[in-house]
Amino acid sequence: MKQPKKLLVLGGSPFQVPLIEKAKEMGLYVITCDYLPENPGHALADEYHNASTTDKEAILSLARKLEIDAITTFCSDPAVPTVGYVADQLGLPGPRLASVEQLTEKDKFRSLMQKVGLNVPACFTVKAGELPEGIDPSQRYIVKPVDSSGSKGITQSTGEAEPLEQAINYALQFSRAGRCIIEGFIDGKQVHGDAFVKDGKLIYHYLGDHYFFTDTNSFIPISTRWPASISDSAMQSVVAQTEKLLQAAGYLNGPINIEARIGSDDKAYIIEIGPRNGGNFVPIIQQHLSGFDFTKAVIDIALGLNYTASVKVRYMAGAHYILHSARDGILKSIAVPEELKKHLFYAQYFKKEGDLIAKYQGSGQSLGVCLFNFNNSKLRDDLMNEYLPKVEIR
Numbered sequence: 001m002k003q004p005k006k007l008l009v010l011g012g013s014p015f016q017v018p019l020i021e022k023a024k025e026m027g028l029y030v031i032t033c034d035y036l037p038e039n040p041g042h043a044l045a046d047e048y049h050n051a052s053t054t055d056k057e058a059i060l061s062l063a064r065k066l067e068i069d070a071i072t073t074f075c076s077d078p079a080v081p082t083v084g085y086v087a088d089q090l091g092l093p094g095p096r097l098a099s100v101e102q103l104t105e106k107d108k109f110r111s112l113m114q115k116v117g118l119n120v121p122a123c124f125t126v127k128a129g130e131l132p133e134g135i136d137p138s139q140r141y142i143v144k145p146v147d148s149s150g151s152k153g154i155t156q157s158t159g160e161a162e163p164l165e166q167a168i169n170y171a172l173q174f175s176r177a178g179r180c181i182i183e184g185f186i187d188g189k190q191v192h193g194d195a196f197v198k199d200g201k202l203i204y205h206y207l208g209d210h211y212f213f214t215d216t217n218s219f220i221p222i223s224t225r226w227p228a229s230i231s232d233s234a235m236q237s238v239v240a241q242t243e244k245l246l247q248a249a250g251y252l253n254g255p256i257n258i259e260a261r262i263g264s265d266d267k268a269y270i271i272e273i274g275p276r277n278g279g280n281f282v283p284i285i286q287q288h289l290s291g292f293d294f295t296k297a298v299i300d301i302a303l304g305l306n307y308t309a310s311v312k313v314r315y316m317a318g319a320h321y322i323l324h325s326a327r328d329g330i331l332k333s334i335a336v337p338e339e340l341k342k343h344l345f346y347a348q349y350f351k352k353e354g355d356l357i358a359k360y361q362g363s364g365q366s367l368g369v370c371l372f373n374f375n376n377s378k379l380r381d382d383l384m385n386e387y388l389p390k391v392e393i394r
Contacts, residue, residue, distance in 0.1 A: 003029075004027055004028055004029040005028055005029065005069040005070065005303065006028070006029045006031060006066060006067065006068045006069050006070070007023050007028045007029065007030050007031065007068070007069065007070045007071070007072065007299065007302065007303075008031045008032075008033070008059075008062070008063055008066065008068045008070070008071045008072075008086075009023065009030060009031065009032045009033075009041070009045070009071075009072060009073065009074070010032075010033060010034065010053040010059065010071070010072070010073040010076060010079035010082060010083060011032070011033075011034050011039070011041065011053055011073055011074070011075075011076045011079055012032040012033075012034055012036070012039035012040065012041030012042040012045070012048065013034075013036070013039050013040075013041065013076075014039075014040055014041075014348055014350070015074065015075040015076070015279055015280070015281065016032070016039075016041045016073070016074045016075065016076065017040055017041045017044065018074070018281075018283075018284055018295050019072070019074035019295045019298060019299065020032065020041045020044045020045060021044060021295075022293075022295035022296055022299060023295075023299055024044065026296070026299060028299070029046050029047075030044070030045045030046050030047075031045060031046065031047040031048070031049065031066060031068065032045040032047070032048050032049075033048065033049040033050070033051045033053065033059065033062065034050075034051070034052065034053050035050055035051065035052045035053075037050055047066075049062055053073065053076065053078060053079040053082055054078050054079065054081075054082060055082070056081070056082050056085040056086070059071075059082050059085075059086055060085065060086050060089055060090075063086050063090060064090070068090075068092075069092075069303070070092060070093065070094075070299075070302040070303050070304075071083050071086050071087060071090075071092055071094060071302065072094065072298055072299065072301075072302035073276065074276070074277060074283075074295070074298060075276060075277045075278060075279045075281075075282070075283065076276060076279075077104065077149035077274055077276060077279075078149055079276075080095065080100050080104060080274075080275050080276050081097060081100050081101060081104060083095065083100075084096055084097035084098075084099070084100040084101075085097045092302075092304075093301065093302060093303065093304035094254075094301070094302055095251055095254055095275055096250060096251075098250065099249045099250040099251040099275070100251070100275050102248075102249040102250075102251075103245075103249055103251060103273055103274065103275045104147065104274065104275065105146050105147055105177070106144065106145075106146040106147070106181045106272070107123075107125040107146045107179060107181050108146075109272070109273070110123045110125075110181065110183075112245060112248055112249060113245065113270065115248065116244055116245065116248045118241050118244065118245065118270065119241070119267060119268065119269045119270070120269070121183050121184035121185075121186055121269060122134075122139075122183065122184035123181055123182065123183045123184070124181070124182040125146070125179055125180070125181050125182075126168060126179070126180060126181075126182065127172075127178055127179055128168075128169070128172055128178065130168075131161060131164065131165060131168075132182065135159045135164065135182070136159045137158065137159040137160045137161075138158075138159065139158070139159045139184060139185070140156060140157070140158060140159075140184075140185035141156070141157050141158070141159060141164065141167075141182050141183060141184060141185055142154065142155075142156055142157075142182075142183045142184075142185055142219060143155050143156075143157055143164070143167035143168055143170075143171050143180055143181070143182050143183075144171055144180060144181060144183075145171045145172065145174045145175035145177075145179070145180050145181075146175060146177055146179045146180060146181050147175055147176055147177050147179075148171075148174040148175060149363075151218065151219065151220045151221060151362045151363060152174040152361075152362045152363070152364070153170060153171040153172075153173060153174030153175065153180070153362075154171070154218050154219045154220070154362075155167040155170055155171065155218055155219075156185065156218070156219055164182070168180055168182070186261040186263055186269055187263065187264055188261055188262045188263040188264050189209060189229070189230060189261070189262045190209070190210040190212075190259065190260070190261050190262075190271070191207040191208065191209060191210060191228040191230060191238070191258075191259075191260050191261075191262065192207060192208060192209075192210040192221070192224050192257075192258065192259050192260075192278070193205065193206050193207035193208050193224065193226065193228075193257075193258060193278070193282065193286065194206070194255060194256070194257050194258070194277050194278050194282050194283050194286050194294065195207075195242070195255070195256050195257075195258055196254070196255055196256070196292070196294070196297055196307075197243075197246055197251070197252065197253060197254060197255075197256055198252075198253055198307065199252055199253065200243060200246060200247045200252045201243055202239055202242065202243060204290075204292045204313060205239060205242075205258070206226055206227065206286050206289065206290050206292075206315060207226070207227070207228045207235070207238070207258060207260070208224040208225045208226035208227060208228050208319070209224065209225045209228050209229055210223075210224050210259065211223040211224070211225070213324065213360050215326050215359075215360075218361060218362070220360060220361065220362055221322070222321065222322045222324060222360075223319060223320060223321045223322065223384075223388075224282070224319065224320055225317075225318075225319040225377075225380060225381070225384070226285075226286070226289055226315070226316075226317065226318050226319065227315055227317065227377065229377070230262050231262075231266055233266065234262045234266050234267075234268050237267075237268035238258065238260045238268045238270070241260075241268065241270050242256070242258060242270060242273060245270065245273060246273070251275050253301055254275060254276075254298070254301050255275075255276055255277045255283070255294055255297065255298055256273050256274060256275055256276070257272075257273070257274040257276060257277060257278040257282065258270070258272075258273055259271040259272040259273075277294055277298070279363060280320055280322055280363075280366070280369045281320060281346070281348065281369050281371060282320065283295070284346070284371065285318055285319075285320050285346075285371045288316075288318065288345065288346075288371065288373060289314075289315065289316040289317070289318045289373065290313050290314055290315055290316070291313050291314055292313055316373060316374075317373070317374045317375065317376050317377045317379070317380045318371070318372055318373040318374060318380070319371075319372045319374075319380055319384060320369060320370065320371050320372070321369070321370045321372070321384075321388065321391075322366050322368075322369055323349070323366065323367040323368040323369065323370065323391070323393065324360035324365065324366060324367055324393075325357045325358070325359060325360060325365070325367060325393050326359060326360065327359050328356075328357065328358050328359050329356075329357055330354060330355070330356060330357070331351050331352070331353055331354065331355050331356075331357045331367070331393070331394075332353060332394040333353065333392070333393075333394050334349065334367065334368065334391070334392070334393055335391065335392040335394075336370065336391055337387040337390050337391065339383055339386075339387050340370075340372065340383060340384070340387045340388070340391075343372045343373055343374055343380075343383065344370055344371070344372055345371055345372070345373055346370070346371040347368065347369070347370045347371070348368055348369050349367065349368035350366060350367055350368050351367045351368065357393075367393065372384075
């Protein structure tokens with residue numbers, strides 16, 4: 001009897017569960033690993049191993065020992081470099097580490113953008129104790145670690161020395177590389193969503209309007225609403241710039257998560273391109289709204305197969321919303337208004353009654369995620385604008 005192929009999946013959190021389920025459905029032998037044995041994905045796998053997904057050498061040793069056929073991750077920024085490293089060392093299909101690093105390390109990413117001549121905000125890379133020359137005290141800036149994920153360490157600051165230094169020190173707390181990047185703030189609308197690249201071209205993308213938590217000085221997302229309300233020319237610019245960057249980086253096949261900013265002059269700026277799917281079940285809501293199956297596409301790429309979309313893509317209206325608290329406390333309940341519940345097709349709660357909760361400062365303080373669909377964008381915006389403020393977290 002032919003043995004099933006062995007797929008090593010880095011991570012077993014709720015965000016990796018859909019991929020693990022799809023791999024099992026495809027008849028693969030699934031091995032999971034991370035340092036959290038209680039993560040739900042491990043119970044679905046054929047094997048689990050306790051190893052950090054960011055420990056490249058440990059994962060390489062495990063992959064060799066298990067004689068895996070493929071390696072991948074899903075919705076995990078920190079794990080992607082490890083996937084690239086192991087794929088390089090073992091000659092497996094997947095992204096190359098050098099390509100991944102150019103996309104995931106924010107200072108290298110900005111340098112790549114400048115090299116290929118794209119729209120780039122003012123940017124400076126600094127280490128501890130440094131304040132760069134050329135900062136305008138009257139301007140606003142975004143300060144973020146070059147290598148963190150989940151919006152950790154990000155702050156909006158003025159260019160004045162004291163608040164900027166505070167923002168730098170805060171960002172460096174979350175940087176393994178000990179570097180942060182200071183970028184000029186771009187006024188305008190932000191868009192966000194997942195896409196899939198094949199042979200250096202986007203064969204699928206669906207972006208939505210990005211919304212942020214405004215009770216702190218951090219730039220933390222709380223929602224995306226699909227489809228995006230930007231001009232066709234701005235969207236075309238985002239796609240063209242994305243493809244140019246991916247080709248320059250050598251990342252030619254696989255999922256990506258896009259964040260872009262559209263200035264008041266309708267000029268598009270790429271903020272980030274992650275060589276992986278977005279967290280908070282972004283690929284799951286996009287599959288629900290459009291029919292594109294990211295789980296199968298990601299697995300096919302890991303196996304070296306030629307992925308072809310099997311359904312006609314559509315573009316329905318919908319939104320995801322990250323449940324969060326504006327203060328520290330003990331969770332009593334989460335109440336979603338009935339008017340929104342009618343459009344809720346999926347919810348995942350990370351906290352239960354009686355748990356300690358913290359003020360929202362990044363993905364680590366998320367209480368859960370709600371996914372909604374609507375008949376049209378106007379209905380979506382009318383209902384969410386009216387009833388999201390009435391979501392009660394006590």
